[in-house]
Amino acid sequence: MRKLSSLVDRVRHSAIREMLKEVAELRLKGYDIIQLSTGQPSLPIDEEVLEYLIEEMRRNRLLASSYTPTKGLRSVLEAIQNDLKVFGNIDVALNELVITEGATEGLLLIALTILDRDDELIIMDPSYVSYPQDAVIAGAKPVFVEENIEEGFQPNINRILEHITPKTKAILLATPDNPTGRILRKDVAKALIDISEDHDIWLVIDEAYKHLIYEGEHFWFWREDRARERTICVNTFSKDPAMTGFRLGYVYGPKEVIAAIEKFKQYSTLSSNTPAQIAAVYYLKPEVKKRILEYTLRIYKSRRDKMYEAVKQYLPEAVTIKPEGAMYLFANMKNYLRKVNLSDQEFMVKLVKEKHVAVVAGSSFGEKGKDHIRFTFVGEPEDRIEKGIKLIKEFIDEKID
Ligand SMILES: Cc1ncc(COP(=O)(O)O)c(C=O)c1O
Known part of the structure; x- marks a missing residue:
């Protein structure tokens, strides 16, 4: 093949878009994926x-x-x-x-x-x-x-x-x-x-x-x-x-x-x-924007609280702070990753394949994000957020056994 530009090799793929592709393929195969990965709200346009x-x-x-x-x-x-x-x-x-x-x-x-x-x-x-x-x-x-x-x-x-x-x-x-x-x-x-x-x-x-x-x-x-x-x-x-x-x-x-x-x-x-x-x-x-913001913020705040609670309850060794804004909870999962002997990237890939829960590996956001996992809390309602975090606990427990 004729040579591509050198820039192609210097630019990295977005791990988030790669995860979306994986999720789309699993969904095509009929799997129900709990989507805690992309910054895609589950609310439709007003x-x-x-x-x-x-x-x-x-x-x-x-x-x-x-x-x-x-x-x-x-x-x-x-x-x-x-x-x-x-x-x-x-x-x-x-x-x-x-x-x-x-x-x-x-x-x-x-x-x-x-x-x-x-x-x-x-x-x-x-x-x-x-x-x-x-x-x-x-x-x-x-x-x-x-x-x-x-x-x-x-x-x-x-x-x-x-x-x-x-x-x-x-x-x-x-x-x-x-x-x-x-x-x-x-x-x-x-x-x-x-x-x-x-x-x-x-x-x-x-x-x-x-x-x-x-x-x-x-x-x-x-x-x-x-x-x-x-x-x-x-x-x-x-x-x-x-x-x-x-x-x-x-x-x-x-x-x-x-x-x-x-x-x-x-x-x-x-x-x-x-x-x-x-x-x-x-x-x-x-007046339209104020109405939509009020509605959206009420839902996202409640999902944020549920996500934080669930992580504290089911993944007590994850180190995190309650996010004050945006759509994500970023947790240091080092303790668990050591126990299951996986990098954050391996954890992300195996988790979606085995438990159908999509998250993003922290190292996708830089070297210092290593050992972290980013959980999106706007893509699923509270019950599925809790289910997703429980499945992550189950995934870890099974790997430790
Ligand atoms: C901080 C930040 N900036 C920019 C973007 C890109 O957003 P868009 O191109 O959809 O406006 C995102 C998407 O998640 C983001 O999180």
Whole structure:
């Protein structure tokens, strides 16, 4: 075969997508899989949002099936502007905002926009799977800074400072976080702004879960005037409105960054999914969004509590903290993994094959995630969450016997 580019070998597969493939195959064979692995909520899109979308598509078939401007429909950009004012009390101008094909495209285009070859991108270890790969695709180098459970998975400012070099171009992190569920503390967020000012580096904040908070509150970087010049925020409609398959997100940031993202987007996706943009306009009506958030948060919080309780009850040797946000409980399973003599990756693969419970191995999120397991709590109702954790206990007990 003719040679592929060297980049193909340098980019890693996403363990989460690989697990999804495995789950899909097992389901095709008729197995009932307890889905504690992907960030796919089990709630469907809100009925009212869907009705609006269908009506609008019927009413204006041409618009609904056409390209939109690369930046996005004016109506959705204005709705986002208003949403950021209502929920975040921040003012974002239209030239500081661009629509993307989910946060995934936003993250990749940001990497291409701010990173040059051999630049360094500081990311937390563990962190979301796409961050290091985006850096690699951009020709840059991901630099990993440990976060750990003893520090509540808060970024350690001194440790970050130790990793800054003349090549450091940006720090990228999520709040609330995937896989750890931690919310950035205000003092830590402010210290990150100090670093970005002192060293003149970008802060890229992944706000995918900014509305999925069960305790505490989101730190809006753009509320700090001094942060706006160097902070780029990535967002998505995949999580709070559960529109994962619609593939829609947005980025706000300094206008030069947004203009560059728009330029690249002309060649990556040209424009984003039009029906998704129409649906987003309705979702972003403040009263609609408040209603949906109230409903969603009630369900997710209860599932989060059930997951935490079940892990404490059935897997008492797992070390974990109750996640304050997002969709995941991240547990250090070292004690069990030693007993069953499996790595976290082997555990994940055998568990889904033998007990039909899907989880994600912690090492998929970085070296420091080794020996951990990420459990998603939004993909199943409480009874199946409990059943899944019980099956994991059974799996471990059988392996020890
Ligand atoms: C932190 C974080 N960022 C980005 C994404 C990508 O989301 P999407 O491309 O669906 O918007 C995810 C998905 O799980 C995520 O957890």
